[in-house]
Amino acid sequence: MTKPNTLIFVDMPSDDPAATARFYAEVFGWRNDEKPAGVYHRMVPGGNFRNSDGSESAIGNLHLGIFDAANARPHPQPEGVAPRGLSVDGRKPRIWILIGDDTADRILAAAEERGATILWRDHYWSTFNGFNSAFRDPWGTEILLWGKGGDQPVVPGSYTSE
Template sequence: MPNTLIFVDLASDDPSAAGRFYAELFGWQNDARPEGVYHRMVPGGFFLNKDGSESAIGNLHLGIFDAANARPHPDPAGVGPRTLSTDGRKPRIWILIGDDDSADRILAAAEKLGATILWRDHYWSEFNGYNHAFADPWGNEIVLWGKAGENPQIPDSFTRE
């Protein structure tokens, strides 16, 4: 059995606010464990099979931790650094746009909630998908992915690679 990815965490200097941001933006459950220290974002539902039916595999969760004292750690005071990373590249989180949602709605809502739009309307042929990106109010980069499907009709306004 291979080692399995089970969770990805985002840093925030206000996990409660970040939990509210993602709950409002994507409709995810904001599971504070405990409030303000660590928030587990639960999208609900299951990965789909090729025929569209739900598989037995639940959708992945996302964690939000307090950059001032990332838990868990053996020392109750945690370990440094204790601030958000502001320079250089950081991990990116990819979110598949649901069939009943749109990049335009998500980007507009993200911007209204304090996010910065990084780019929009790009087609990546290697993985046959439309993508758009924003930085949340804590500097975490979120890439939205839209399935292009068979024989995609890429709008002329989209950049491509």
């Protein structure tokens, strides 16, 4: 049997990769690897994926890349390729973050203090048995915060649900 194709990385655009990297380092506590500063930043959440019993596996958490929308690298041409601006209207990829020992309220407050827009709070999605909230960062990327519902989730009456 052949190996499956494996998702290894997700990149998001910014018109200021250094500021975007600082935002995510401050909001989530991730390490900011400058590759080089202002051109490409790799956000390293640290830790490993969990096994079904809750113990840490040997598989490291995925990293998130932040690239300069004016000249996305890598590209075989030094000038890159158009478009060179951020996509601010319409649908675009969303990034889902599984909340560990943190809280959605703390993350949303930290994001909003740094210029993010809160999209929603306190929603339960029964299809995937999870609690979620979301924000749009100052560069237009939508971040969905996810908490697992567990075996018998109790959905507070104040939550919306579907």
